[in-house]
Amino acid sequence: MTAKLIKGTEIREEILKEIEAEVKRIQEERGVVPGLVTILVGENPASVSYVTAKIKTAKALGFKEIQDNQPETTSEEDLLALVDKYNKDDTIHGILVQLPLPKHIDEKKVLNAIDPDKDVDGFHPVNVGRLMIGGSEVKFPPCTPAGIQEMIVRAGVETSGAEVVVVGRSNIVGKPIANMLLQKGPGANATVTVVHTRTKDLAAHCKRADILIVAAGVPGLVKPEWIKPGACVIDVGVNRVGEKISEKTGKKIAILKGDVDFDAAKEIAGWITPVPGGVGPMTITMLMKNTLNSLKFKLGLM
Numbered sequence: 001m002t003a004k005l006i007k008g009t010e011i012r013e014e015i016l017k018e019i020e021a022e023v024k025r026i027q028e029e030r031g032v033v034p035g036l037v038t039i040l041v042g043e044n045p046a047s048v049s050y051v052t053a054k055i056k057t058a059k060a061l062g063f064k065e066i067q068d069n070q071p072e073t074t075s076e077e078d079l080l081a082l083v084d085k086y087n088k089d090d091t092i093h094g095i096l097v098q099l100p101l102p103k104h105i106d107e108k109k110v111l112n113a114i115d116p117d118k119d120v121d122g123f124h125p126v127n128v129g130r131l132m133i134g135g136s137e138v139k140f141p142p143c144t145p146a147g148i149q150e151m152i153v154r155a156g157v158e159t160s161g162a163e164v165v166v167v168g169r170s171n172i173v174g175k176p177i178a179n180m181l182l183q184k185g186p187g188a189n190a191t192v193t194v195v196h197t198r199t200k201d202l203a204a205h206c207k208r209a210d211i212l213i214v215a216a217g218v219p220g221l222v223k224p225e226w227i228k229p230g231a232c233v234i235d236v237g238v239n240r241v242g243e244k245i246s247e248k249t250g251k252k253i254a255i256l257k258g259d260v261d262f263d264a265a266k267e268i269a270g271w272i273t274p275v276p277g278g279v280g281p282m283t284i285t286m287l288m289k290n291t292l293n294s295l296k297f298k299l300g301l302m
């Protein structure tokens with residue numbers, strides 16, 4: 001193996017320690033803690049496990065936390081009223097409506113109803129606009145792209161002037177990370193290309209990348225010969241390709257595979273993120289950071 005592993009599991013611990021210390025300091029000096037509410041409609045097993053992990057992390061950091069689970073049959077009107085209740089709650093600084101929502105609810109309408117100053121997911125059009133402008137305008141960068149940027153910076157990979165190729169153009173990962181890395185500023189200043197399903201020669205673009213970010217949702221899409229020797233490869237793919245029994249718990253767990261052929265790519269890349277244990281753990285971490293920052297904005301500390 002030649003590539004250095006960028007482990008999200010380790011970077012997460014560093015960042016969570018920083019957040020915990022700041023929460024303590026603010027609580028001592030100002031008598032308030034960050035408040036996060038997660039709203040889950042229905043019982044999609046993956047969503048239940050995500051929101052439970054989010055709430056558990058918030059609690060461990062000393063946040064006020066509310067896990068507000070609603071039945072699958074909840075109406076759009078009731079959900080909008082619930083969002084409004086938390087918009088008005090001064091002890092809540094972050095509102096997260098877990099996606100996907102049931103089909104009878106208009107996702108866009110619900111996300112747009114969240115107060116942009118409590119939108120710690122960064123999905124509200126106001127926050128998407130703030131991200132596009134960049135600099136001090138940005139309040140809540142979406143959590144997965146923010147995690148990717150942290151990993152690149154903390155691994156010591158130079159972004160300024162780097163050729164970045166992003167595979168995938170989703171609103172949650174591809175478009176925001178491309179936008180963040182091309183901004184003027186530290187951890188950015190890159191030359192960015194976004195490639196997608198209609199791109200003519202995917203391999204040719206990937207081969208040019210100093211930093212290759214893959215968020216396509218296609219297991220093993222990126223072949224080792226597409227990787228420039230010494231490049232930094234960030235694999236955002238979390239593809240469930242089967243099930244196995246966990247050695248730790250004896251329970252059935254998903255077998256996860258990234259979008260990059262890891263075993264071959266690690267012999268060519270300079271840095272690489274594993275799946276699992278790479279980008280995945282960073283998303284919840286950055287959600288905590290956004291929630292802390294929401295309180296800091298409110299207190300005039302940012």
Ligand code: GUN
Nearest residue numbers: 096097098099100121143
């Ligand atoms: N569903 C899967 N990932 C996410 C996320 O980051 N935020 C929300 N709100 N829902 C999700």
